[in-house]
Amino acid sequence: MAEVKLNLYPNVDGTCTFFPGDTIKEFYIHIFGEATANWSSRSCDTTTYYTGKEPLLDFKFTVLGKHKGPKFILESGVYKCHYTFKLPDNIPYSLVISGGQFSSKSGTINYHVEAVLVMSWLNIGDRVGFTVIREDDLNLYPELKLPLKSVQNKIFSFFFKKDEILRMSVSIPYSGFTVNQRIPITIEYKNESTVDIHHTDIRFIQVLTLVLPREGNPKKKKKEMVISSESTAGVLANSSKTIKTELVVPKVFKSNDKFCMVVSINYLIEVVADVKSGCHLNKKIRFPITIGNVPIRTNDQVRSYDTYRPRGIAYNNDSPPSFDEALNFVR
Missing domain, CATH: 2.60.40.640 (Immunoglobulin-like)
Structure with missing residues (x-):
C-alpha cells in the first residue's frame, strides 16, 4: 500500500506560506509508471546517447475542484482521502538494471503515486514510489x-x-x-x-x-x-x-x-x-x-490465456468515488 502525505502547514523556511485570499484550483491524485532505456555508442571521437521511454500506467483522479475550472476556498481543517486503484494485469514488474555486467547500458521500470494541490500561484505536491511484483503462472x-x-x-x-x-x-x-x-x-x-x-x-x-x-x-x-x-x-x-x-x-x-x-x-x-x-x-x-514464478503442471489442463496483450497506457475502468466517498472531513 502506498501512502502520500501533504503537509500544508507553513514551514519555517516559508515554502508553504499562504496569504489572505489564496484560492485552490484543483487537488488531484496521479498514479503513473514508465519504462526507460539508456545506452551509448561510440564511433571514432563521437559518443551518441540513446534514451527510450514507454508509458506503462497513467491515471489521474481529481479529488477537489476541476482542471482549469473555477477557483474555490477550502475551509480550515484536516482532510483525508481514501482511494483504491486496481493495477492492470498487463504491466511489467519494477526493474532497475545499471552498470556492472551491462556496462553503459541501463533500464528502469518505475511506478509512483503523487498528490498535487494546485494553488493560484504554485503547485504543492508529494510523491512516493511503489513496487510492482508479478507472480506469473x-x-x-x-x-x-x-x-x-x-x-x-x-x-x-x-x-x-x-x-x-x-x-x-x-x-x-x-x-x-x-x-x-x-x-x-x-x-x-x-x-x-x-x-x-x-x-x-x-x-x-x-x-x-x-x-x-x-x-x-x-x-x-x-x-x-x-x-x-x-x-x-x-x-x-x-x-x-x-x-x-x-x-x-x-x-x-x-x-x-x-x-x-x-x-x-x-x-x-x-x-x-x-x-x-x-x-x-x-x-x-x-x-x-x-x-x-509458478512451474508448469504437466498433467493438468492449462487454461487458455491471451499471451500478447496490447501494450501502452493502461487506465482504470472503474468509476471514481464521489467527493463524499473520497473525503473524510475531520474537524
Whole structure:
C-alpha cells in the first residue's frame, strides 16, 4: 500500500506560506509508471546517447475542484482521502538494471503515486514510489507447455575428399521454467564424419534488449550474457550418441518481454558442439525459454490465456468515488 502525505502547514523556511485570499484550483491524485532505456555508442571521437521511454500506467483522479475550472476556498481543517486503484494485469514488474555486467547500458521500470494541490500561484505536491511484483503462472501460457526440438546438420568440407556430415538434434519437453528448476535437455548426435566432437557445452543466456521506439525506425541495443554453463560428453567420429542432461535455472530476473517494449529481458538455452578441428567452427542450437514464478503442471489442463496483450497506457475502468466517498472531513 502506498501512502502520500501533504503537509500544508507553513514551514519555517516559508515554502508553504499562504496569504489572505489564496484560492485552490484543483487537488488531484496521479498514479503513473514508465519504462526507460539508456545506452551509448561510440564511433571514432563521437559518443551518441540513446534514451527510450514507454508509458506503462497513467491515471489521474481529481479529488477537489476541476482542471482549469473555477477557483474555490477550502475551509480550515484536516482532510483525508481514501482511494483504491486496481493495477492492470498487463504491466511489467519494477526493474532497475545499471552498470556492472551491462556496462553503459541501463533500464528502469518505475511506478509512483503523487498528490498535487494546485494553488493560484504554485503547485504543492508529494510523491512516493511503489513496487510492482508479478507472480506469473506459466500454466497461463499454453505455448510454453509445448516441446521444442531442433535438428541441424554441420557439413565438414575437405579439399582432398568428399564432404562429411554431423547431424545434431536438441530437444526440451517444454519452455517455461522457474528459478532453481532443472531443465531436461536431450542431445542426439549422428556423426558421419571423421571429426571428433570433444565435448558439448550447455549455456543459460540472459538477453537484455533496450529500444528507442522511433516511428518507422526503432533503434535497438542487445546485450547477451552467459549466466551459467555446463559441459557434457561429445561424440567420436563415425559414431552416434544420445545424451540426457539437465541445467539448473539460476537466480535471475523473471522474463518480462511480453509486457514491456523498451526494456525487455528474455532467456536462451544454447547447446554447442565443440569441434576443435582445424578451421571448422563449432555448431550451436538455441531455444528461447521463459522464466516465471509458478512451474508448469504437466498433467493438468492449462487454461487458455491471451499471451500478447496490447501494450501502452493502461487506465482504470472503474468509476471514481464521489467527493463524499473520497473525503473524510475531520474537524
